[in-house]
Amino acid sequence: MAVERRELYSSPNGDRWFLSRDPGTGKVFIRHEANAPSGGHLTDIEIGTFLSGGRNPEHQALLRLIGLLVEGDPKSHRDRRKSY
Numbered sequence: 001m002a003v004e005r006r007e008l009y010s011s012p013n014g015d016r017w018f019l020s021r022d023p024g025t026g027k028v029f030i031r032h033e034a035n036a037p038s039g040g041h042l043t044d045i046e047i048g049t050f051l052s053g054g055r056n057p058e059h060q061a062l063l064r065l066i067g068l069l070v071e072g073d074p075k076s077h078r079d080r081r082k083s084y
Contacts, residue, residue: 004022015038020044
């Protein structure tokens with residue numbers, strides 16, 4: 001089965017980062033696709049390791065996506081009301 005992926009960020013030099021999931025195992029990870037001049041290599045990175053690497057645009061993109069998931073969850077709105 002092919003890895004499912006959603007592009008997080010594409011850098012000006014052509015590198016791309018994807019939030020990815022292996023449907024066979026359910027494993028979720030970041031896939032980095034290097035630009036063609038760098039060889040176009042694919043590197044899979046565990047999400048915790050990826051986020052511990054700094055606060056570059058690709059990291060910010062993942063954090064924004066996570067934030068959108070929380071905002072879009074109707075259950076999270078109910079949880080916020082309970083905290084008053």
